[in-house]
Amino acid sequence: MSQIPAELKYTKSHEWIRLEADGSLTIGITDHAQEALGDLVFVETPEAGQSFGSGDAAAVVESVKAASDVYAPVAGDVIGGNEVLADAPETLNDDPYGEGWIFKLKPADAGELDGLMGADGYADFLKSEQ
Amino acid sequence: MAQTTPLYQKHQQAGAKLVDFAGWDMPLHYGSQVEEHHAVRRDAGMFDVSHMCAADVSGDQALAFLQYLLANDVARVAAGKALYSCMLNEQGGVVDDLIVYVLDGFYRVVVNAGTADKDVAWMQARSQGFAVDIKVRRDLGIIAVQGPNAREKALPLLPQAYRAPAAELGVFECVGDAQGLIGRTGYTGEDGFECILPVDDLPALWDALVTAGVAPCGLGARDTLRMEAGMNLYGQDMDETITPLQAGLGWTVAWQPEARDFVGRKALEQQKAAGQLPRFVGLVLEGRGIMRAHQVVDTPAGPGEVTSGGFSPTAGVSIALARIPRGDFDRVEIQIRNKNVPARVVKAPFVRNGKILIDLPEASS
Numbered sequence: 424m425s426q427i428p429a430e431l432k433y434t435k436s437h438e439w440i441r442l443e444a445d446g447s448l449t450i451g452i453t454d455h456a457q458e459a460l461g462d463l464v465f466v467e468t469p470e471a472g473q474s475f476g477s478g479d480a481a482a483v484v485e486s487v488k489a490a491s492d493v494y495a496p497v498a499g500d501v502i503g504g505n506e507v508l509a510d511a512p513e514t515l516n517d518d519p520y521g522e523g524w525i526f527k528l529k530p531a532d533a534g535e536l537d538g539l540m541g542a543d544g545y546a547d548f549l550k551s552e553q
Numbered sequence: 554m555a556q557t558t559p560l561y562q563k564h565q566q567a568g569a570k571l572v573d574f575a576g577w578d579m580p581l582h583y584g585s586q587v588e589e590h591h592a593v594r595r596d597a598g599m600f601d602v603s604h605m606c607a608a609d610v611s612g613d614q615a616l617a618f619l620q621y622l623l624a625n626d627v628a629r630v631a632a633g634k635a636l637y638s639c640m641l642n643e644q645g646g647v648v649d650d651l652i653v654y655v656l657d658g659f660y661r662v663v664v665n666a667g668t669a670d671k672d673v674a675w676m677q678a679r680s681q682g683f684a685v686d687i688k689v690r691r692d693l694g695i696i697a698v699q700g701p702n703a704r705e706k707a708l709p710l711l712p713q714a715y716r717a718p719a720a721e722l723g724v725f726e727c728v729g730d731a732q733g734l735i736g737r738t739g740y741t742g743e744d745g746f747e748c749i750l751p752v753d754d755l756p757a758l759w760d761a762l763v764t765a766g767v768a769p770c771g772l773g774a775r776d777t778l779r780m781e782a783g784m785n786l787y788g789q790d791m792d793e794t795i796t797p798l799q800a801g802l803g804w805t806v807a808w809q810p811e812a813r814d815f816v817g818r819k820a821l822e823q824q825k826a827a828g829q830l831p832r833f834v835g836l837v838l839e840g841r842g843i844m845r846a847h848q849v850v851d852t853p854a855g856p857g858e859v860t861s862g863g864f865s866p867t868a869g870v871s872i873a874l875a876r877i878p879r880g881d882f883d884r885v886e887i888q889i890r891n892k893n894v895p896a897r898v899v900k901a902p903f904v905r906n907g908k909i910l911i912d913l914p915e916a917s918s
Contacts, residue, residue: 461570461581461582461585461586461773462585462586462587464587464843464864464866465841465842465843465864465871467841467842483890485842485843485864487586487587487773487777487863487864487866488581488586488773489845490843490845490890509841513587
């Protein structure tokens with residue numbers, strides 16, 4: 424069973440979102456997602472200053488198998504991408520909720536977060552997908 | 554309902570991620586595709602390839618039939634040897650690629666899983682007028698043991714009858730009979746054996762190999778290994794619309810003797826005479842990203858296409874096989890998601906016997 428930390432928010436496209444103390448968001452892909460993708464070999468993170476609408480493709484993760492888009496869970500401006508992943512994409516497999524974060528976003532409207540799933544909701548969603 | 558091999562339970566017990574492959578439930582990996590890849594390059598790994606199909610060809614005209622059926626010439630190899638060949642249609646397109654093992658008094662052909670039914674029907678139809686018998690051997694399964702230490706680890710575990718002769722096999726040689734076969738062949742660019750044995754004997758051999766330290770490897774690693782070795786994959790690098798001359802397989806077409814009439818020969822001769830054949834090349838990505846099949850290759854002579862692409866765990870860069878227009882250039886660009894990423898044209902293989910054979914881009918580490 425994959426890990427689903429209780430304090431995070433989740434999307435149906437398997438991103439996780441952590442609301443930081445300063446109001447910024449840290450975004451990555453879930454344990455379930457990294458496991459389904461397999462060994463990651465390339466990650467393309469967005470650059471600081473890029474703006475995304477909710478649901479826009481913001482990053483790309485490529486495993487030995489295939490490429491997948493990572494979507495902006497809410498609208499906002501990119502604060503920065505995780506540069507560690509350029510040289511060590513496997514970090515995302517090893518620590519998807521920690522060192523393997525993908526990018527940080529300044530949300531346009533913090534209220535948009537309310538539309539995302541909590542840990543229980545995401546767990547139910549995974550069950551329904553199987 | 555998907556078909557399963559005699560090793561299906563072993564895969565389940567080992568925690569394999571099972572996926573549909575040509576109607577078969579097969580292991581994609583057992584945890585990490587990259588680790589499995591390295592196991593084969595550095596030590597020893599094994600693959601259940603029992604979904605592939607063996608068929609025995611015998612009879613007075615077995616040799617004449619295979620000389621007609623195949624683009625390579627079985628008469629070139631003696632008993633106890635293996636031969637790689639394409640089987641063509643009249644247009645020169647590849648119906649399948651296969652291995653023929655030449656045994657004492659008969660031939661054992663091993664074809665791809667996805668094309669097996671089509672291949673057998675094709676062979677039966679071509680055999681009209683030849684005194685031959687084609688017998689599908691679904692009672693046999695295949696374990697490929699590959700890697701620098703594969704032969705040493707596997708030898709003591711092989712059936713007694715094959716053990717001594719298997720120890721003496723040269724590359725692309727085999728020992729076999731009606732009950733089984735050990736060939737010093739493979740699809741990884743490493744040394745090793747392919748063990749074609751009765752399905753009931755496979756689980757015990759698999760367990761013994763695990764105990765001997767041979768790592769179970771899935772079809773995912775098999776694909777990255779064969780790509781590094783510059784080996785074509787049927788259905789991806791060539792198919793019924795592509796001839797061997799368009800897929801880097803010209804070396805497998807035996808033009809001599811000229812009198813040998815094989816299926817597709819006329820079409821190949823015409824294609825060769827017309828010239829302007831594409832180049833089938835290796836590519837090494839010099840920018841960031843991963844090349845994938847069907848991406849467009851921009852060259853000074855026009856567009857080409859990636860036929861197999863991915864990440865090379867051994868070299869740590871993205872590599873590909875591609876069909877590109879003729880021309881004297883070695884710099885191309887790959888269209889990856891709205892960006893053009895530079896790549897260099899190289900001669901495959903990329904990796905053979907554990908060694909990287911290409912120059913790596915300076916930016917990579």
